[in-house]
Amino acid sequence: xxxxxxxxxxxxxxxxxxxxxxxxxxxxxxxxxxxxxxxxxxxxxxxxxxxxxxxxxxxxxxxxxxxxxxxxxxxxxxxxxxxxxxxxxxxxxxxxxxxxxxxxxxxxxxxxxxxxxxxxxxxxxxxxxxxxxxxxxxxxxxxxxxxxxxxxxxxxxxxxxxxxxxxxxxxxxxxxxxxxxxxxxxxxxxxxxxxxxxxxxxxxxxxxxxxxxxxxxxxxxxxxxxxxxxxxxxxxxxxxxxxxxxxxxxxxxxxxxxxxxxxxxxxxxxxxxxxxxxxxxxxxxxxxxxxxxxxxxxxxxxxxxxxxxxxxxxxxxxxxxxxxxxxxxxxxxxxxxxxxxxxxxxxxxxxxxxxxxxxxxxxxxxxxxxxxxxxxxx
DNA sequence: ATGTCC
Numbered sequence: 001x002x003x004x005x006x007x008x009x010x011x012x013x014x015x016x017x018x019x020x021x022x023x024x025x026x027x028x029x030x031x032x033x034x035x036x037x038x039x040x041x042x043x044x045x046x047x048x049x050x051x052x053x054x055x056x057x058x059x060x061x062x063x064x065x066x067x068x069x070x071x072x073x074x075x076x077x078x079x080x081x082x083x084x085x086x087x088x089x090x091x092x093x094x095x096x097x098x099x100x101x102x103x104x105x106x107x108x109x110x111x112x113x114x115x116x117x118x119x120x121x122x123x124x125x126x127x128x129x130x131x132x133x134x135x136x137x138x139x140x141x142x143x144x145x146x147x148x149x150x151x152x153x154x155x156x157x158x159x160x161x162x163x164x165x166x167x168x169x170x171x172x173x174x175x176x177x178x179x180x181x182x183x184x185x186x187x188x189x190x191x192x193x194x195x196x197x198x199x200x201x202x203x204x205x206x207x208x209x210x211x212x213x214x215x216x217x218x219x220x221x222x223x224x225x226x227x228x229x230x231x232x233x234x235x236x237x238x239x240x241x242x243x244x245x246x247x248x249x250x251x252x253x254x255x256x257x258x259x260x261x262x263x264x265x266x267x268x269x270x271x272x273x274x275x276x277x278x279x280x281x282x283x284x285x286x287x288x289x290x291x292x293x294x295x296x297x298x299x300x301x302x303x304x305x306x307x308x309x310x311x312x313x314x315x316x317x318x319x320x321x322x323x324x325x326x327x328x329x330x331x332x333x334x335x336x337x338x339x340x341x342x343x344x345x346x347x348x349x350x351x352x353x354x355x356x357x358x359x360x361x362x363x364x365x366x367x368x369x370x371x372x373x374x375x376x377x378x
Numbered sequence: 379a380t381g382t383c384c
Contacts, residue, residue, distance in 0.1 A: 168379095169379090173382085
């Protein structure tokens with residue numbers, strides 16, 4: 001007693017239905033012990049990362065931790081309404097027109113200038129999706145639960161929607177590498193020159209990631225002779241300042257979507273439904289129980305290195321090019337096709353239900369992936 | 379996650 005430090009609050013938002021590996025919870029607890037951390041919250045998609053778990057949010061006072069954000073600073077999801085009609089699916093024809101690995105033919109410097117970013121900032125990667133769990137996807141509206149809110153957002157059954165999941169590519173990677181090279185996993189003292197310098201680069205990577213998702217949408221949709229209207233763009237790998245009980249804290253999100261920035265899509269795997277959800281207003285002011293954050297997806301069930309071994313005896317790569325929901329998958333990479341198989345992910349329905357039960361969200365609409373683009377071999 | 383690591 002007599003200490004100003006209060007006990008760190010560690011919480012995992014998950015029901016008994018939701019399997020969460022012990023290692024991920026251990027990582028959450030370990031991370032919560034970092035100096036200054038006041039709250040560590042595991043989302044229902046919590047899974048193990050390297051040191052820091054993915055699907056988690058951390059609040060800290062006095063110290064800020066770039067390593068908790070990871071290398072893909074600004075990674076997030078954007079949703080666009082397209083001009084493609086849901087009843088006129090031309091999946092094979094569209095698929096043949098898509099190639100997003102090559103550098104964009106347009107003027108990247110001009111594009112970056114629109115976001116007040118230097119023209120030579122990682123410009124050759126601008127407009128490319130990247131690897132891992134990143135994707136570009138066309139989605140149909142399967143079911144609308146809240147017609148008024150959906151209507152206000154521009155969500156209608158007649159249109160297809162475009163979902164981009166990508167980040168800051170080599171830029172964020174370089175920023176983390178520079179930080180780790182100088183400070184390792186150590187935090188930076190709030191207000192220090194080093195912290196301020198990191199945040200400046202972090203914010204630039206955030207802007208770059210938004211510019212990147214915008215360009216991905218532009219490239220993808222213009223290849224299909226369409227255009228898009230952006231509905232939202234939200235990052236799930238970030239560190240941002242918050243005023244909490246009159247004091248400043250740093251909110252680190254590592255694979256955690258914001259619950260304080262309006263409606264968002266929480267996607268399942270390429271073979272399952274995605275959910276358009278509205279964060280409940282109450283939880284924004286309600287004692288930060290969820291660290292102002294939500295699950296950013298279904299969460300991995302198997303680590304990448306396990307996926308092929310578990311699936312290759314039963315499935316050929318070709319078996320994955322059409323999903324159980326009738327969606328077309330473009331993934332011309334043998335490792336990735338297994339790593340991103342729906343079987344490698346947890347049940348998105350349980351992840352969503354856990355957040356509904358925790359009174360964090362309500363479901364506005366259910367979306368169905370019809371065309372999932374990962375990588376096209378050149 | 380990464381114009382990937384030698």
